[in-house]
Amino acid sequence: MSEREKAVIIGISGPSSSGKTTLARLLQRIFYGAKSAASDKRLNTFIIHEDDFYFPDDKYVEQNIHILHDTDTIRIPYTTTRSGATIQDWDTAAAIDLSFLSQALRYVRENGTLPPRLRSKEDQNDRTESGVTDEVINELKSLVESRLSATGENPTIAFLEGFLLFAPPAQQDHVLRPVHDAINLHVFLPAAYKLVKERREGRSGYVTIGPAPEPVESESKQADTEINAGEIDLEAEDDRPPQNFWVDPPGYVDDVVWPRYVGDHAWLLIADADENDASESLVGAEAEADLVRRVGDGTRVRTDVGVEIAPGAGGAEMDVVLRWAVGLILDYYLEQR
Template sequence: MTSHTGIIGISGPSSSGKTTLARLLQRIFSKAGEDSLETFIIHEDDFYFPDDQIPYTTTASGKPVQDWDTIDAIDVNFLSSTLVYVRDHGHLPPRLKSIQDRNEKSSSGVDDGTILQLQQEVGTRLRSLRRHTGEGTASPVPRTIAFLEGFLLYSPPESENKDHVLRPVHGNIDVHLFLPAPYERVKSRREGRSGYVTSGPAPEPTLLPQRSSVSDEVDLEGEDDRPPQNFWTDPPGYVDDIVWPRYVQDHAWLLLPEGNSQHSGTLRADCQELIKTVGQGVNLRTDAGVIIAPGQGTVSISDLLKWAVEEVMKYLETAHERQ
C-alpha cells in the first residue's frame, strides 16, 4: 500500500538557512494540534560519499583540495532511491542514519510567540481541509510531510536539459522552495562555521580521480554500514575557491536573468565571467518551476518561515481541491 507522503524541497546556497527553515517547518506542522501531520527531515548532507571518495579539485592557485560542493561528492542514486522509498513507506529507510543531526545547531531566530501563532493557524487550516473531505472518501491531503533540505536538489526545465543528473531527485519533490542568499552573506556565514561531521576513512592527501555520482543499487532496508564520523574544516579561501564558483556554475540555469539563460552554456565555460554576470547571485529566474523566497536573501527568518508555511499550505490546499 502506497503511503500518501508529500516531499517539500528547500534548497539554496551554503549558509542560506535551509536546515534552520526545515527544522522550523517541522516544528510548525508536527505540533499543529490534533490535526498535526507526521513530519521528518531529509538532509542531503547525509548522502555524501565517504571521505575517501570525495573528489579533489585544483584551485586557481594550483592547490589540490577536496571538493564537497560538486555533484560528484553526492550519492545521487542513494538520494533519489530514498525519496521513492519515502513516498512508498511514509518514513526514512532503515539504512539512513543522519550525520547532519550531529552538526552544531544554532538558535532559529524565531520567537516562541510567532511559532505558536503559526502552529495554531496551520492547525485551523488543516482541520478545515479535513472537514470538507467527503465522508468515506480518502483524504487527498498528505498525512505525512518530509522536508528535504540541501544545496543541490533541483534541475532546470526539461525543455532546457532533459537528462540533468538531478532530474530523478527534482521529479520526486512536490514543492521546490529556493532560498537566495547574496555572496557576502554566504561568505561570512560559511567562514563563521566551525566545520562539519563527515563519514568514512580519512582520505590520502593526494589528487583523487573524479568519480561518478551514481552508485550501485542501494539496499535501503539494510543497516547503515558507513564508517565512523570524522570532522571537516574548510581550508582558507574555500568559499571563494570552491563554494561560490560551484554554486554559481551548478545554478546558472536559475541565476542568470530571464532572457539570458540560453547563454548559460557559453558562460559556463568561463567561470569567472559567469560569476561576474550573476554578481551577488540574488536575481533569480521565476519561470523555471522553482518558488523563490522573497527579499533576495535579506528578509528575516521569521518572514521566511511565514512565506514557507504559506507555500506548504498552498500545496496541501491544492491537493484537496484536486479531489
Template sequence: MANKAVIVGISGPSSSGKTTLARLLQRIFNGTTTPTAHLNTFIIHEDDFYFPDDKIPYTTTASGETIQDWDTAAAIDLPFLSQALQYVRKNGTLPPRLRSKEDQNDRTDSGVPEATIRELRSVVQSRINGVGSIAFLEGFLLFAPPQEDHVLRSVHDAIQLRVFLPAAYGLVKERREGRSGYVTVGSAPVQEGEREVGKGGDGEIDLEAEDDRPPQNFWVDPPGYVDDVVWPRYVRDHSWLLVGDGDGVEGEDDAELVRRVGDGTRVRTDVGIEVAPGAGSAEMEDVLRWAVDLVLRFYVDGRQ
C-alpha cells in the same frame, strides 16, 4: 486530501538558511492532530548523502592548490538520494537506512520568537485535514535545469514543491567562514560484494537495513575555500537559474559567470521554483511565514 506523502525541497547556496527553515517548518507542521487529521513530518538532509571522505573528488584552485571539493554533485551519492526519495513518496516515512549526521552539526538560533512558532502551529492545526506526511528535504544542490539527462533530474522530479532561498555572496562568505566545520561520514569500508552506500554505482540499496556506515570524521574548510570552490561551484551549477535564460553560459569560465551573477540574488521565477521573498535580505521570521503559507496552499489546496 488524505494519505499524502509530499516532499518539499528547500535549496539555495551554502549558509542561506536551508537547515534552519527546514527545522522550523518541521516543528510547526509536525504532529498536527485533530479529530479529523494527523500529519507526520520529518527532515531529509542532502548532506547525509555525501560519499565517504576518501571518495570525495579533488579540484585544483586558481592558485594551483589541490583540495577536496565537497560542493559538487560528484561528492553526493545521487542514486542513494533518489532511491530514498522514492521510498518516502511510497511509504510516507524515512528509510531505516538513513540516520542523520547533519543533526550532529552546530545549530544556530533561528531568530524566530517562540510566540510566532506557536501562532503558526495554530494556523496549521486549523487547516490540515486527513492523514499524511511531509518531508522537508534541504540541500545545496537539488534542482535541475530543463534538460532530461541532467545528473539531478531524478532528484528534482521526486520533489513536489520546490523552494529556493537566495543569499548574497557577502552573507554566504561571512556565515560559511564563521562555521567551525562539518561532521562527515568517514572513510569507505573495504568490502567485496554488493553495492554499499558510499561506493558509487547505480545498484539498489537496501533502504530497510540499519545504517552501518563507518565512524565519522570532521571537515574544516581550508583558507579561501568559499572564493575558490563554494561560490564558483554554486554559480556554475545554478547559472540556469541565476543568469536568466542561460545565453552565453556554455563555454564561459567560472570567473566570468561569477562576474555576471554579481551578488547572486537575482533568481528566475518562471521555472516552477518558488523563490523566497526579500532576495536574501528578509528576516527568517518573514521567510518562515511565507513558507508556511506556501506549504499549506500546496498541501491543503493542491496548488502553488
C-alpha cells in the same frame, strides 16, 4: 501526488549558509503533530538532509556500486585551487550519492517514513539561532492546525534540505533530474555572496562520513566518473563508516563554494541564461569566472522556471521567510488533497 503515495516532499535549496537547515527545522516544528478533527490523527513530519548522502570522505562504500573505470573505489572529488593547492571538493554533485538520495526519496513518498538505512549525521553539526520567537512559532502552529483540521487523514510532510537539489526545466538528462522529480514543491532561498562568505567562514566545520582521506596523486582519474548504482537495501541498518570532521581550508568559499554554486545554478540566477549557460568562447576557469561576474551578488533569481523563490532576495529576516513558507506549503498541500 498520486493516491497511493503517503508523503509530500518539500525541497528547500539555496547556497551554503542561506538558512535551509534552519528553515526546515522551524517548519518541521510548526507542522508536526497538527491534528485533524475529521480523523483524530496527527500529521507526521520529518527532515531529510542532503548532507547525509555525501559519499565517505576516504572511499565510497563498494557494495552495490559498479565503477566503469580502472578503479574499484572512488573518493570525494579533489580540485586544484587558484593557488595550486589540491583539496577536496564537497560542493559538486559528484560528491553526493545521488542514486541513494533518489531511491530514499521514492521510499519516503511510497511509505511515508524514512528508510531504516538512513541515519542522520547532520544534527551533530553546529546549530544557529533562528531569530524566530516562540510567539511566532505558536501562532503559525495554530494557523496550520486550523487549516488542516477538517482535511481527514493527511499524508506525511518531509522537508528535504540541501545545496544541490533542482534541475533546469528542459534538461531531462540532468544529473539531478531524478532528485528534482521526486520533490513535490521546490523552494529556493537566495543569499548574497557577502552573507554566504561571512556565515560559511564563521562555521567551525562539518561532521562527515569516514576517516580522514589519504592524499591522491591526481584528480584526473576521479573526474567525471560514471557510476551505475544498483538498488540499495533501504530496509537495512546504516553500516556506513565512522565519522570525521571537515574544516574548510583558507579561501574555500571563493575557490570552491561560490563558483560551484553559481555554475550549478546559472539557469536560475541569470535572467537570459539558457540551460547550458557559458560563453562558447570560454572554457574551464574562464567560463566559471564569466558566470560569477554575470551573477554578481547572487540575489537576482528567476521566477519563471518552476521554483518558488523566498521573499527579500536573501535579505529578509527568517520570520518573514518562515511565514511565507508556511503559507506556500499550506496552499500547495491543500490543493493536493
